[in-house]
Amino acid sequence: MASDLMDTMAATSVAIGQVLDKLLVVPAGPEARVQEAMRYAVFNGGKRLRPLLVLASADLFGVERQHALHVGAALECVHCYSLIHDDLPAMDDDDMRRGQPTVHKKFDEATAILAGDALLTLAFEILASTDTHPDPYVRLELVKSLAVASGGHGMVGGQMIDLTADDYDLDERAIFRLQYMKTGALLSFAVEAGAIMAHAGKKVRASLAGYARDLGLAYQIADDLLDALGDANVVGKATGKDADAGKATIVGILGIERAQQQAAILSQQAIDHLADFDKKAALLREIAEFAINRRA
Amino acid sequence: MASDLMDTMAATSVAIGQVLDKLLVVPAGPEARVQEAMRYAVFNGGKRLRPLLVLASADLFGVERQHALHVGAALECVHCYSLIHDDLPAMDDDDMRRGQPTVHKKFDEATAILAGDALLTLAFEILASTDTHPDPYVRLELVKSLAVASGGHGMVGGQMIDLTADDYDLDERAIFRLQYMKTGALLSFAVEAGAIMAHAGKKVRASLAGYARDLGLAYQIADDLLDALGDANVVGKATGKDADAGKATIVGILGIERAQQQAAILSQQAIDHLADFDKKAALLREIAEFAINRRA
Numbered sequence: 001m002a003s004d005l006m007d008t009m010a011a012t013s014v015a016i017g018q019v020l021d022k023l024l025v026v027p028a029g030p031e032a033r034v035q036e037a038m039r040y041a042v043f044n045g046g047k048r049l050r051p052l053l054v055l056a057s058a059d060l061f062g063v064e065r066q067h068a069l070h071v072g073a074a075l076e077c078v079h080c081y082s083l084i085h086d087d088l089p090a091m092d093d094d095d096m097r098r099g100q101p102t103v104h105k106k107f108d109e110a111t112a113i114l115a116g117d118a119l120l121t122l123a124f125e126i127l128a129s130t131d132t133h134p135d136p137y138v139r140l141e142l143v144k145s146l147a148v149a150s151g152g153h154g155m156v157g158g159q160m161i162d163l164t165a166d167d168y169d170l171d172e173r174a175i176f177r178l179q180y181m182k183t184g185a186l187l188s189f190a191v192e193a194g195a196i197m198a199h200a201g202k203k204v205r206a207s208l209a210g211y212a213r214d215l216g217l218a219y220q221i222a223d224d225l226l227d228a229l230g231d232a233n234v235v236g237k238a239t240g241k242d243a244d245a246g247k248a249t250i251v252g253i254l255g256i257e258r259a260q261q262q263a264a265i266l267s268q269q270a271i272d273h274l275a276d277f278d279k280k281a282a283l284l285r286e287i288a289e290f291a292i293n294r295r296a
Numbered sequence: 297m298a299s300d301l302m303d304t305m306a307a308t309s310v311a312i313g314q315v316l317d318k319l320l321v322v323p324a325g326p327e328a329r330v331q332e333a334m335r336y337a338v339f340n341g342g343k344r345l346r347p348l349l350v351l352a353s354a355d356l357f358g359v360e361r362q363h364a365l366h367v368g369a370a371l372e373c374v375h376c377y378s379l380i381h382d383d384l385p386a387m388d389d390d391d392m393r394r395g396q397p398t399v400h401k402k403f404d405e406a407t408a409i410l411a412g413d414a415l416l417t418l419a420f421e422i423l424a425s426t427d428t429h430p431d432p433y434v435r436l437e438l439v440k441s442l443a444v445a446s447g448g449h450g451m452v453g454g455q456m457i458d459l460t461a462d463d464y465d466l467d468e469r470a471i472f473r474l475q476y477m478k479t480g481a482l483l484s485f486a487v488e489a490g491a492i493m494a495h496a497g498k499k500v501r502a503s504l505a506g507y508a509r510d511l512g513l514a515y516q517i518a519d520d521l522l523d524a525l526g527d528a529n530v531v532g533k534a535t536g537k538d539a540d541a542g543k544a545t546i547v548g549i550l551g552i553e554r555a556q557q558q559a560a561i562l563s564q565q566a567i568d569h570l571a572d573f574d575k576k577a578a579l580l581r582e583i584a585e586f587a588i589n590r591r592a
Contacts, residue, residue: 030464031453031477038448085413090405109386110459113409117381117416118448124420125443128436136432140424143439147421152334152414157327163406168326181327 005286009052012072015065016051017043019073023126037107037115038122041080045098049287050075050190056283057194057208067133071142071193074126078150079186081119084112086159120150133197141196149185158182165248175248176217183223184216191215191284210273211284217250218266219291221259224251226296263292301582305348308368311361312347313339315369319422333403333411334418337376341394345583346371346486352579353490353504363429367438367489370422374446375482377415380408382455416446429493437492445481454478461544471544472513479519480512487511487580506569507580513546514562515587517555520547522592559588 020042027035051072058068087094087102088109095105104112126132127142148154158181161168170178191212195205228251251259270288274281316338323331347368354364383390383398384405391401400408422428423438444450454477457464466474487508491501523536524547547555566584570577 025449029453030457030460030466030470030474031448033460034448034453034456081413085409088406088409090409110384111456113381113384113386114448114452114456114459117377117412118452120413120416121443121447121452124439125447128439128443136436139436140432140439143420143424143436147417147424151417151421152327152330152410153321156410156414156417157330160330160407160410161326163410164326164329170326174326178326 005283005290008283008286009047012052012055013048015069016048016072016076019069020076023073023122033107033111034114034118037084037103037111038119040106041084041103041115041119042076044080044100046076046080048072048076050079050186053187053190053212053284053287054193056287057191058197059194059283060277060280061194061198061200063194063197066131067197068194070126070129070132071197072190074123074132074142074146075186075190075193077119077123077126078146078155081116081123082150082155082159082186084116084119088112091159091163135199138197138199142193145189145192145196149189154181154185155183158185162247170248172250172253175250175253178248179220179250180213180216183220184213187216187219188212204276207273207276211270211288214266214270214273215288215291218263218270218288221250221263221266222292222294224249225256225259225263226294227251228256230296267292301579301586304579304582305343308348308351309344311365312344312368312372315365316372319369319418329403329407330410330414333380333399333407334415336402337380337399337411337415338372340376340396342372342376344368344372346375346482349483349486349508349580349583350489352583353487354493355490355579356573356576357490357494357496359490359493362427363493364490366422366425366428367493368486370419370428370438370442371482371486371489373415373419373422374442374451377412377419378446378451378455378482380412380415384408387455387459431495434493434495438489441485441488441492445485450477450481451479454481458543466544468546468549471546471549474544475516475546476509476512479516480509483512483515484508500572503569503572507566507584510562510566510569511584511587514559514566514584517546517559517562518588518590520545521552521555521559522590523547524552526592563588 024039024042025035027039051069054072054075055068083097084103086092087097088104094102096102103115123146124143127146128139132142133139150156158178161178162182165178168174188209191208192205195208250262254262267288271285274284320335320338321331323335347365350368350371351364379393380399382388383393384400390398392398396402399411419442420439423442424435428438429435446452454474457474458478461474464470484505487504488501491504546558550558563584567581570580
């Protein structure tokens with residue numbers, strides 16, 4: 001992995017952390033517990049991949065950095081809420097995430113449910129704010145796009161399919177669709193956010209949508225490969241869970257070797273979608289390589 | 297209770313039901329289960345009090361009916377999501393609501409969590425849509441106001457306090473604050489929504505905010521009284537739960553008789569805030585009376 005990307009990721013993580021710190025009020029009053037849980041979930045050493053994608057796509061169009069950071073912060077709130085709820089005993093029942101107790105383990109289930117709810121709500125409050133973008137139509141498009149990407153026909157729908165996959169005989173196509181809904185939809189929002197903020201035209205948006213779609217699938221296959229092959233100490237959470245749970249994954253369908261090939265093909269396809277962009281797209285290209293070469 | 301109000305409530309319920317039916321896609325695909333649960337939660341014979349308040353406040357200003365119905369539908373989605381999550385075993389652990397199994401009993405806990413998440417998300421998607429209002433600034437103000445009313449410093453914050461009330465020695469003032477956050481904030485949004493849609497001035501908004509604040513507290517005391525005195529068969533859910541759970545309620549602090557007096561005072565205060573409005577406010581006045589005289 002290029003050290004440039006490592007530096008950029010570290011810098012993005014700091015910048016997003018500062019914005020999130022400002023947006024997540026310091027706990028106070030008898031309701032402090034839910035705010036503490038929100039901060040615990042958000043400041044847990046995550047990679048901030050989604051905000052990085054927002055910044056990378058915003059840089060293609062010279063979008064103001066502060067605006068991109070606010071969209072990235074809102075998106076990270078949605079991502080963190082989804083992790084809190086997915087980790088609950090009734091869902092994936094995970095005790096550890098990134099080497100730390102999950103929110104319901106550190107606090108309790110009720111607090112975890114509420115903290116997730118509040119983070120999801122906060123995301124839309126952030127997007128509606130003038131700090132995010134001066135153009136009201138842009139803010140509204142961001143609200144709508146994020147809602148669609150994360151709702152019952154996006155991320156939540158994908159999680160629903162994943163939980164009930166045993167009841168259906170999902171073929172390869174259905175599993176790709178599931179994975180796109182579960183992970184890809186939010187990544188697509190991240191990549192398209194720059195185009196939305198810059199009022200970019202349809203052709204440019206279509207290229208970015210193609211990049212995002214392939215990146216999302218490559219990323220998910222890499223995730224499944226980490227689960228199948230990874231070391232729990234490096235990955236920071238339990239591995240081998242998908243196979244144990246009989247989950248419908250692309251790796252399960254294709255096998256390890258073909259899944260690795262497929263991830264590499266998707267990563268290259270993602271990069272090919274960026275052909276019309278010049279060196280401004282260098283970061284997006286590096287992220288597509290990182291997606292399949294990461295260790296955690 | 298005036299039969300006029302009954303008729304209006306019934307008509308509102310039908311109109312809101314039609315809008316919600318259009319907005320909640322008919323279940324399809326392997327993700328159908330979450331959509332089924334969303335519809336089950338939303339079409340459960342609820343009173344649609346919050347949409348009624350939106351319509352009543354919108355009528356003060358001649359706001360177009362279709363716009364008010366969309367705001368009412370979004371608000372009802374938030375209300376229903378909060379009921380699904382509040383009913384979960386980790387929260388209030390309720391098996392029945394309005395005489396029917398709660399969502400996690402009818403489906404399962406994971407589906408209930410996801411259905412709540414998706415309804416909350418859908419609410420913001422609805423508010424961002426042009427069907428809700430042609431003015432983008434109005435839509436953004438609705439998004440922001442609903443997020444604040446329902447988030448960590450509003451409804452969710454109130455629920456957090458309620459769950460941990462045992463850990464704090466809440467005085468009367470703190471309990472009123474808790475109840476306002478838990479129930480009043482969303483009712484306030486409902487009443488102020490009409491003013492937002494009509495670009496009403498500060499003075500008018502202050503009157504409506506005062507009405508909403510007093511109405512919310514009166515409504516919550518009446519709710520607590522129903523819990524303390526009510527018949528489970530009429531109320532449609534378990535009663536006597538607050539006392540059993542040692543919950544911090546206004547009835548618990550004031551006792552039955554003083555709480556009844558307090559609710560009546562608050563209802564009258566709410567009506568007094570409407571002094572500057574003519575007969576267009578008749579419905580809001582009737583609702584303030586209904587809030588404390590209802591049986592369920």
